[in-house]
Amino acid sequence: MDSYILIGFVAFLGAIFAGGAMLLARLLAYRSPDSFLKRQAYECSETPIGAARIRFKVAYYIFALLFLLFDIETLFLFPCMIIFRAVATGAAGAVTINLLYFELFCFIFVLFSGLIYAWRKGVLVWE
Amino acid sequence: MMSSYAELYPVNNFIGDIVRSIFPEPAAAIINGLLALLSLMALVGSLGAVLIFLERKVSAHFQLRFGPMRVGPHGLLQPLADGIKAIFKEIIKPAGADTFIFFLAPLLPVSAAFLVLAVIPFDHHLQVADPAGGVLYVLGVSGLSILGILLAGWASNNKYSLLGAMRSGAQMVSFEISIALLMLLIVMLSGTASLRGIVLAQQGTIFDWWIFKLPFLGILAFIMYLVASTAELNRTPFDIAEAESELTGGFATEYSGISFAMFFLGEFVNMFVAACLVTTFFLGGFHAPLFGLPVIDPLLNLIPGFLWFFAKAFLIVFLYMWFRWTFPRVRVDQLMYLEWRIMLPASLILLMLSGLFVAQGWVG
Numbered sequence: 001m002d003s004y005i006l007i008g009f010v011a012f013l014g015a016i017f018a019g020g021a022m023l024l025a026r027l028l029a030y031r032s033p034d035s036f037l038k039r040q041a042y043e044c045s046e047t048p049i050g051a052a053r054i055r056f057k058v059a060y061y062i063f064a065l066l067f068l069l070f071d072i073e074t075l076f077l078f079p080c081m082i083i084f085r086a087v088a089t090g091a092a093g094a095v096t097i098n099l100l101y102f103e104l105f106c107f108i109f110v111l112f113s114g115l116i117y118a119w120r121k122g123v124l125v126w127e
Numbered sequence: 128m129m130s131s132y133a134e135l136y137p138v139n140n141f142i143g144d145i146v147r148s149i150f151p152e153p154a155a156a157i158i159n160g161l162l163a164l165l166s167l168m169a170l171v172g173s174l175g176a177v178l179i180f181l182e183r184k185v186s187a188h189f190q191l192r193f194g195p196m197r198v199g200p201h202g203l204l205q206p207l208a209d210g211i212k213a214i215f216k217e218i219i220k221p222a223g224a225d226t227f228i229f230f231l232a233p234l235l236p237v238s239a240a241f242l243v244l245a246v247i248p249f250d251h252h253l254q255v256a257d258p259a260g261g262v263l264y265v266l267g268v269s270g271l272s273i274l275g276i277l278l279a280g281w282a283s284n285n286k287y288s289l290l291g292a293m294r295s296g297a298q299m300v301s302f303e304i305s306i307a308l309l310m311l312l313i314v315m316l317s318g319t320a321s322l323r324g325i326v327l328a329q330q331g332t333i334f335d336w337w338i339f340k341l342p343f344l345g346i347l348a349f350i351m352y353l354v355a356s357t358a359e360l361n362r363t364p365f366d367i368a369e370a371e372s373e374l375t376g377g378f379a380t381e382y383s384g385i386s387f388a389m390f391f392l393g394e395f396v397n398m399f400v401a402a403c404l405v406t407t408f409f410l411g412g413f414h415a416p417l418f419g420l421p422v423i424d425p426l427l428n429l430i431p432g433f434l435w436f437f438a439k440a441f442l443i444v445f446l447y448m449w450f451r452w453t454f455p456r457v458r459v460d461q462l463m464y465l466e467w468r469i470m471l472p473a474s475l476i477l478l479m480l481s482g483l484f485v486a487q488g489w490v491g
Contacts, residue, residue, distance in 0.1 A: 003256035006164075007245050007264075010255055013168060014241030018234040018389060025214045025385035032217060039222035041285040042380055052223070052284045060297050063463070067300040070471070074307040078263060078320065081311050085318035088485050097486045104482055108475055115471065124467045126460035 062123050073111050080104060163255050167244055171237075171396055176206035178395040182448055189452040209388075216384035221284055224381070228282035233386040235275030236393025240400050242268040247403045248323045250413050250433035261322040262310050265404065266303075269359075272397055273299045276378050279390070283381040291377025294459060295361055301466040302358040308474040309352045312481055313337060313408045316490065326412030332419045336411035341490055344481055349409045351474060353446065356401040358462070360394070362447055364454035365462060402443035403436075410439045 032038065041048045080100065088097045118124055146158050180195075180203070187194025195202030220229055246261050248254040258264050273296055280292020314320050316337055317328040329336050338345045358365040376382075379390050406412060413432030417424045457465070484490050 003258045006256040007242065009164060010167065010245040011238065011242055013164060014238040015234065017168065018237040021385055021389065022230065025218060028214055029384055030215060030217050038219060041221050043286065052286050052289060054286060054289065056290065056293050060293050063297050063301060067304060070304045071307060074304065074311060077311055078314065081315040082318065082320055084315045084482065085485060088488065101482060101486050105479065108479055112475055126463040
């Protein structure tokens, strides 16, 4: 817990570092008279048509889902990986390395089949 | 896990010992902690300037130009001039932008870089904090910079920004998976998720570093990690999110003055952070590159660890800059193909193969 207090302090300092620069600029920066054209969104000198929060490609959504899946699965692997070396050298008691490796294999096999499924469904192609 | 104050706080042995000889124990520990934090602040503050200068000079010399030459000797003061200019420039908030998020977003990448640097072991005692789950922490915190980019794109109320941010986000999260799997590989080899523990596990000669210790697979993992981190940094050849010819400025189109400079700074400091992580995971961190030779090894060991660390990290930074002028930009579909059909299956297979190596006791 001790180290996380220090990290909290670092986060605080980081926020001050970045926020302070922004505040300094706010105090010092030049400000030209406000106008409609100055505030207009920059679209290479064309007048923007319609709202900017447009609909975007649905593929992003699928990749976000896949990311969630795989990233969380990798997090599940962390405890197994931390003890792996100790089990392999026989320093971790009852669990044998063959059993652990088999379990690891099953887990990654299921993960891999998910990837193959997504692949066969054609969601990994970006048109 | 409780670490002793002496473990946690000292800037390095030398300064730490002086402070401890002057002040009584609790005060000395706090002063040492503050010194470590201050050196981190100074590091990040000056790092941005150094890296931007390096990038411009390296780019220039790759193209047979001189780069900045006017401000100071060989343009050394150019980053300072740029910084002052950025502070005095007007920050324009476009109409319809979400004010709070618009000004919050530029702060996130820099803060994320700070937070990751806090757990990097620059030397035996030059580390602000060493949580037991350091690798998990790094994975979680580096997600903040992705968040900053997505928020910036959404808040700007600009179509280019939104599309650029979406592209960046999709690219960064995709390659994050490969990075996570390769980090798992390192955790498996080291038997610990603490960054300091990972470096200490690579003690010995150059052949004890994970890049060489794991026969053949180590170098493969190193190359894959380099590719994935380049993609995560949005650097060329994977900079489609900021492709000037397609999306103007990507997610940063509407940003000006210091808020743009913050994104820029965040990008560069994050490049250094990525290089630090490569150094920690594969290149033995603060250990000197020993070859097991009788006379040279003690000489190399005389050089302080943090100098070795910085030498290795800047070598990797130079590699990132080199990539930029060597490889042409890839298309978005090629990028996704690379991650989901090549890198992801390859890193899963790599993990299983290395597991087999460790289980059979083929790794030292």
